[in-house]
Amino acid sequence: MKQPFKLSWNAVERLAERYATPILVLSLSQVEYNYKFFQQHLPGVKVFYAMKSNPEPRLIKKLADLGSSFDVASDGEIYALSEMGIPPERMVYANPVKTPRGLAAAQKMGVRQFTYDSESEIDKIAGFIPGATVLLRIRIDNNTSLVDLNKKFGTDPREALALLRRARDRGLDAAGLCFHVGSQNTAAEAYLYALSVSRRIFDAAAREGIKLRILDIGGGFPIPTGDLNIDVIAMVEQIQKQLAKLFPHTEIWTEPGRFISGTTMNLITRVIGTQVRNGKQWYYLDEGLYGTFSGILFDHWEYEMETAKTKKGPEIEAIFAGPSCDSLDIVFRDRKTVPLEVDDLILVPNCGAYSSASATTFNGFAKAEIVVWEEVKEKLQQNMAAVS
Numbered sequence: 001m002k003q004p005f006k007l008s009w010n011a012v013e014r015l016a017e018r019y020a021t022p023i024l025v026l027s028l029s030q031v032e033y034n035y036k037f038f039q040q041h042l043p044g045v046k047v048f049y050a051m052k053s054n055p056e057p058r059l060i061k062k063l064a065d066l067g068s069s070f071d072v073a074s075d076g077e078i079y080a081l082s083e084m085g086i087p088p089e090r091m092v093y094a095n096p097v098k099t100p101r102g103l104a105a106a107q108k109m110g111v112r113q114f115t116y117d118s119e120s121e122i123d124k125i126a127g128f129i130p131g132a133t134v135l136l137r138i139r140i141d142n143n144t145s146l147v148d149l150n151k152k153f154g155t156d157p158r159e160a161l162a163l164l165r166r167a168r169d170r171g172l173d174a175a176g177l178c179f180h181v182g183s184q185n186t187a188a189e190a191y192l193y194a195l196s197v198s199r200r201i202f203d204a205a206a207r208e209g210i211k212l213r214i215l216d217i218g219g220g221f222p223i224p225t226g227d228l229n230i231d232v233i234a235m236v237e238q239i240q241k242q243l244a245k246l247f248p249h250t251e252i253w254t255e256p257g258r259f260i261s262g263t264t265m266n267l268i269t270r271v272i273g274t275q276v277r278n279g280k281q282w283y284y285l286d287e288g289l290y291g292t293f294s295g296i297l298f299d300h301w302e303y304e305m306e307t308a309k310t311k312k313g314p315e316i317e318a319i320f321a322g323p324s325c326d327s328l329d330i331v332f333r334d335r336k337t338v339p340l341e342v343d344d345l346i347l348v349p350n351c352g353a354y355s356s357a358s359a360t361t362f363n364g365f366a367k368a369e370i371v372v373w374e375e376v377k378e379k380l381q382q383n384m385a386a387v388s
């Protein structure tokens with residue numbers, strides 16, 4: 001695995017000179033590396049990028065050009081991809097509980113692949129798209145992920161057969177199963193367990209004449225954060241081995257979100273105020289919880305952060321707050337840092353997933369602009385050449 005995309009300090013300073021902060025820098029070559037990781041380590045597996053993790057059009061376009069398919073969850077996502085010219089065959093509508101607007105969008109744009117986990121959803125899908133291809137989402141209990149999605153979605157594996165039968169009897173194409181072990185999942189075991197549960201259901205279905213042909217292993221693949229060093233290659237190799245053993249003739253899909261988008265963006269933010277209150281050092285930044293750092297709230301994410309002055313001078317503990325007038329808007333508590341001043345820059349790597357995607361414009365602060373590193377890099381180099 002190569003080191004994820006991280007700007008040099010020289011680049012951080014030049015970008016901050018050229019563009020207003022806060023600014024997000026997107027690396028399209030990191031997007032390509034992450035997409036190809038799946039082709040390399042899970043050969044033959046079809047990738048449906050979960051666009052909720054980062055719907056930036058330039059990132060989507062890069063993936064589309066590389067041949068990726070997409071996991072969508074709403075009418076807005078279906079229309080966004082359709083407008084970019086991505087055909088409906090490359091979409092799976094993987095939200096187990098779909099809105100009428102979402103189903104109408106699927107009908108209009110020609111999306112025919114869906115997931116479901118209940119009887120009521122079968123009737124809804126059959127009403128809008130007769131004969132649609134459907135995957136049954138099963139629940140996988142797992143405590144090795146950061147965000148457990150199985151509390152909200154997935155049917156008890158014991159109910160699976162009845163729901164597959166029901167889909168078939170309503171005229172749908174009961175094509176397979178799907179699961180999601182939870183996001184930022186750090187152990188292969190959850191996948192391996194899910195594969196063995198899935199195999200049992202495939203066999204039971206076959207005995208009833210329902211020939212399942214697709215298994216969607218969901219997302220959840222982790223990215224490096226802080227001190228956490230995960231051997232993703234070893235993890236994925238274990239999954240691949242088990243797939244070859246249990247599902248040699250099944251079409252395998254995966255829906256990575258975080259793994260594709262997480263390492264592709266760096267944030268540059270700036271100290272805009274300092275204050276000592278009750279003996280505590282406070283730093284105010286031009287980006288906060290309502291912006292790129294929204295992942296603190298929605299994704300339980302702990303962001304890394306670097307300053308240019310790292311390693312110079314003794315460290316203190318400080319509180320970092322965002323620019324809004326809300327007292328909730330605190331980004332880091334008791335973070336170790338060298339003393340900072342107004343205008344100092346801060347670099348936050350690995351903030352491409354569930355960050356800008358859930359940012360708001362609360363209190364009138366615009367969302368951070370996104371620039372593409374491979375495009376601005378050359379301009380910066382030209383500038384540097386002109387100066388020297």
Ligand SMILES: *Cc1c(COP(=O)(O)O)cnc(C)c1O
Nearest residue numbers: 050094183219220255256257258
């Ligand atoms: C969010 C989501 C994903 C992506 O999960 P990551 O942990 O970001 O890989 C994939 N599939 C479904 C159904 C999801 O809801």
